Amino acid sequence: MKVAVTGSSGFVGGAVVRDLAAHGHEVVAFSRRVPRLPEEILAQVSHQFWDLRDGPLAKEDRPEHVDAVVHCGAAVGDGGSHARAWVVNVEGTRAVRETFPEARFVHVSSGSVYDPRTPSVAATEAEAPAHGYLNAYGSTKAAAERYLAADAAREDRGPVVVLRPHAVYGPGDTTLLPRIESAAVGAWLPLPGGGRVRQHLTHVETLARAVRAALVADVEPEIAAGRPSWPTWPTPTPSTSTRPSSCSCSPGSGRCRWWASPCRWPARSPGPASVWPGGRDANPACRATRSATSPWSAPMTSPCCANGSAWTPRPRRCTAR
Template structure:
């Protein structure tokens, strides 16, 4: 029997594939590029297309599918995001109709226009038409698809994921700092649930151990962080250049980001990532994690406690 991981060449998919291999599972990585993970078999598949015969032949022996494939950039082309996250998800479900499905989603499926204060899972996904960005909209559409076709599937919603090999939140914050200064809406005083990649892996493996677990699960470190404290701690551990965090008014940051995107768009250089971040940091983003504990039976780890307190 075998366990399938889509998107194993990515940050989260790769971490899950390595953990499954460490458990001596027979693991097949299905992606466009070989992740070259020891103990993991590779089968090429662009999930925006129907499964080739080689992939179809795996269906009979696949006990579980961890669907992690996606595009990490919120600035990606809308059509590309839809093709991977929506069409690709449908193709995966069609290819493995009998396997246990664990779908990796995101807390971006909750409304971006409202504060996220200890949100329970039933707060999302919001109506996809409410989202102004294709990244969040396609995550919501993919979740709706999974819920309709495979109501027995487990859906993992990690908050902003960080850790070795990270590709989005923390690297982007490092990138936008200038001369050692990182300017954030509200000065980084927001309370955020963050998710170390090891906690995502722990939740994913629990979905194998608790096959009856279904529906959405918020996944995160146990206690929300004050963003500026988390940044300073994480940058120090990961070897990023240290920064001084300065504040900018939230409404001013939002107007500036929207104007910057509009101006750059005239020259075909619009980058939606900055606007996405500013919108994300307009309020606290915290999530109720009791379901991951109660149903999956896991306790996650608070990774960003300063070392002197550990």
């Protein structure tokens, strides 16, 4: 299959390109920068520069006989200008669709399209897009989904499959885990819902496999019923893992609250060890008392620092003893 991938120089887009090429697909990678690719798949991948803000590709620049498009390009983040997010996430999606109108369109959306005030771990696909988003990312990703749902109803358009991963992490992550790690060694790490709301993380390899499945998924029932196809993720299962999903610390009070993850980490994944301030070298006493099924708080003189180092409130950091 010949597949076009946007955002190919990014974290998710790059992983999708590598996975598709490794499984024998011919990939046309689009991005503003040249993606870094392993030598063994270079023969499977060609690259074209494309800034989605420039609109659809000119006809003479469009690759021929593209079977499917995986749209990973997006303006991500909790802050930033709504206008910029709209240009990239909505108008950029429109530009990709107009460039490849007859190809199957796999849209990498986000769990952020659900109601931000309601837990969405076990939500159904019909519960989004919603309203009342807290930032430009959620609102513009939802707007892009609405545009695609309307566009897919046209008889001259290819089918659309929407994926809604939440909190994508894994090798090469430059956003989620670095941000959590940075916050964990600060004064406080905000916990939605007081840390009692289950969060569903998506490993980037899981997302890449979902993309491959979306390329061949049978969407005829949805087409016949006039419904969009919005695959979501399975409900997380309780795990005996002791890896916490986040930590909220108040150095001045001498207390650190850890919240254990209710999600099962993939066996082949190293897991998000970097969300522990001490990583795998954290104080064994701290590791031993973490619960895998419920949150807890315990008096502590410091958060868990690596290699036996000590926590200092001012400046807030781990220092050698």
